[in-house]
Amino acid sequence: MKINLKTMLKHAQINKYAIPSFNFDNLEMLIAITNAAEKQKAPICLMITPNTINCIDLKYVLAIINNVINRAKVPIFFTTRPLSWSTLY
Secondary structure, eight states: OBOOHHHHHHHHHHHTOOOOEEEOSSHHHHHHHHHHHHHHTOOEEEEOOHHHHHHSOHHHHHHHHHHHHHHOSSOEEEESSOOOHHHHO
């Protein structure tokens, strides 16, 4: 399920839990990360590095990630940028 990062972080802050963030480099890693998140019923943030984008066409990555997010039973936020405090607030 797709979610806005600020909404996800606000919920986590109110309910006192952390949201893990994971980089993935291939489909197998993406599936393992989302399966683990669903098993734990935990929201996650997925990231992809510029180096990976250089190796895999971004349009393919976006098609795959959208499919994964739409099928997920947990909130997932996706970004292609490193997160920083200025990004979050």
